[in-house]
Amino acid sequence: MTISATHSARIDLHCHSTASDGVLSPTELVARAAERGVTHLALTDHDTTAGLPEAAKAANDAGICLVPGIELSCQWRSQTIHVVGLGFDDNHPRWREALTGQAENRWRRARMIAERLTRLRVDDLLDKATAQAGGDVPGRPHFARVLVEEDVVRDSGQAFKRYLGAGKPGDVKACWPSLETVVQWIIDAGGVAVVAHPRKYKMTATRLRALMSDFRAAGGHGMEVLTSGQSSGDLGFLVELCRREGYLASQGSDFHFPGAAWCELGRLPGVLPDDLEPVWQRLPDYFSGAWNSR
Numbered sequence: 001m002t003i004s005a006t007h008s009a010r011i012d013l014h015c016h017s018t019a020s021d022g023v024l025s026p027t028e029l030v031a032r033a034a035e036r037g038v039t040h041l042a043l044t045d046h047d048t049t050a051g052l053p054e055a056a057k058a059a060n061d062a063g064i065c066l067v068p069g070i071e072l073s074c075q076w077r078s079q080t081i082h083v084v085g086l087g088f089d090d091n092h093p094r095w096r097e098a099l100t101g102q103a104e105n106r107w108r109r110a111r112m113i114a115e116r117l118t119r120l121r122v123d124d125l126l127d128k129a130t131a132q133a134g135g136d137v138p139g140r141p142h143f144a145r146v147l148v149e150e151d152v153v154r155d156s157g158q159a160f161k162r163y164l165g166a167g168k169p170g171d172v173k174a175c176w177p178s179l180e181t182v183v184q185w186i187i188d189a190g191g192v193a194v195v196a197h198p199r200k201y202k203m204t205a206t207r208l209r210a211l212m213s214d215f216r217a218a219g220g221h222g223m224e225v226l227t228s229g230q231s232s233g234d235l236g237f238l239v240e241l242c243r244r245e246g247y248l249a250s251q252g253s254d255f256h257f258p259g260a261a262w263c264e265l266g267r268l269p270g271v272l273p274d275d276l277e278p279v280w281q282r283l284p285d286y287f288s289g290a291w292n293s294r
Helices: 026-035 052-062 093-116 125-132 140-149 156-164 179-188 205-217 232-245
Strands: 040-043 065-076 079-086 192-195 222-227 248-252
Touching (some): 026 040, 026 052, 040 052, 065 093, 093 125, 140 156, 179 192, 192 248, 205 232
Parallel strands (some): 222 248
Antiparallel strands (some): 065 079
């Protein structure tokens, strides 16, 4: 499905469902996006496309254009980086093989988290976290929900503060593939590779420029310029970096759950400047015309 260039588009190319660490099913997510006027949506669950078939059906019923998406985890200079893939062929053989490997990495990580939290004496912790994930690979948010239900902590925030956040026992670093490897997966499957939420890595400006330079050398295409939780200073820096280096510009809410006004579907902290090339101009199968996301 495409929408005429005369239509005023609202584009959100980064969000999550219960297929990874979101709390809404793909159908519920699409319905919420439609309620908020989103015209083009990419479901970008972590290291899986399991939610795409359900989301595609819901999007067709709601009149939304669904762009195939994913948020892949990788390593760059000993730091975990997330790369959003858009518009790929989800049935490409090498792509399917790559996602199988990512799922295996996530299962190893989930087992390690459960092992590190054994002192909390929660019976069948991994099984309960898996149930929270709907049978898929559980992430830290799913473990947090179990700890809340088992009265180990008051809420998810406390779970992360005590047990799952950075530097805590449940903060397990997975053995992710390299940045170069992940970018090549996306390219081989015919997709567009975009660095997700660059300022959330809390890098210095110099280190972020180095990341983007290596990303381009690997064949990467663009960066998220607009995403939730950005300050005006963050936005200005990313716009200038994108402009100077000639990257494609993307945008997305990084929505995970309802109730956070700063992270809502279709809600972004500004608009892309007219002189940046938006990523959707490289996705002609899903977008038509000279798009303006205002």
